Amino acid sequence: xxDLKLGDKAPNFDAETSEGKINxxxxxxxxxxxxxxxxxxxxxxxxTELGTAAKYKEKFAERNVKMMALSxxxxxxxxxxxxxxxxxxxxxxxxxxxxxxxxxxxxxYGMIHPKADNTLTVRSVYxxxxxxxxxxxxxxxxxxxxxxxxxxRVIDSLQLTAYQKVATPANWREGDDVxxxxxxxxxxxxxxxxxxxxxxxxxxxxxxxxxxx
Ligand code: BEZ
Numbered sequence: 001x002x003d004l005k006l007g008d009k010a011p012n013f014d015a016e017t018s019e020g021k022i023n024x025x026x027x028x029x030x031x032x033x034x035x036x037x038x039x040x041x042x043x044x045x046x047x048t049e050l051g052t053a054a055k056y057k058e059k060f061a062e063r064n065v066k067m068m069a070l071s072x073x074x075x076x077x078x079x080x081x082x083x084x085x086x087x088x089x090x091x092x093x094x095x096x097x098x099x100x101x102x103x104x105x106x107x108x109y110g111m112i113h114p115k116a117d118n119t120l121t122v123r124s125v126y127x128x129x130x131x132x133x134x135x136x137x138x139x140x141x142x143x144x145x146x147x148x149x150x151x152x153r154v155i156d157s158l159q160l161t162a163y164q165k166v167a168t169p170a171n172w173r174e175g176d177d178v179x180x181x182x183x184x185x186x187x188x189x190x191x192x193x194x195x196x197x198x199x200x201x202x203x204x205x206x207x208x209x210x211x212x213x
Pocket of ligand 1: 040044
């Protein structure tokens with residue numbers, strides 16, 4: 001069982017995919033990445049998820065995020081399933097799906113949770129920064145499809161807080177006020193956040209969202 005944690009380097013791999021053989025790091029290049037696993041081909045929830053992911057490709061691309069999916073079935077199965085996804089979800093799957101038949105990558109990333117299912121992957125999500133460190137890990141059971149608006153929201157937060165000394169509060173969305181990091185003194189905050197800030201408590205200071213760097 002993999003023991004990956006936030007901040008660890010995302011393991012690199014070579015994979016057979018629906019778009020040919022791909023090296024993960026080469027595919028990501030200098031940008032951000034999102035890797036998500038699907039329990040199996042030709043299953044209903046996964047079909048809706050991959051259709052939705054395809055429709056969101058532009059939104060991820062605007063954030064410099066490349067998508068890659070994984071399922072433990074083979075390339076030919078993926079190709080047939082993609083036709084079904086395109087037909088039923090009215091879209092065009094336009095990113096690679098890894099064919100992880102030997103479960104090498106699923107195991108590398110800890111995507112199989114034996115108490116949930118011994119052979120199929122759960123719905124794992126990994127967001128990977130340009131330096132290839134893991135910035136986010138989320139795990140859903142097979143019975144719950146993911147919310148792709150939430151994934152975009154979290155990426156907006158990750159990309160803001162990676163370069164600014166702020167954090168994002170509960171239910172934050174792009175453009176909302178943010179929290180100033182506790183390590184920043186009030187004097188430093190005056191310089192860093194020229195729009196000003198409100199000190200609700202000494203540990204809770206709000207400021208308008210700064211520009212993303
Ligand atoms: C699905 O994608 O619909 C699914 C896959 C595995 C188990 C349950 C549901």
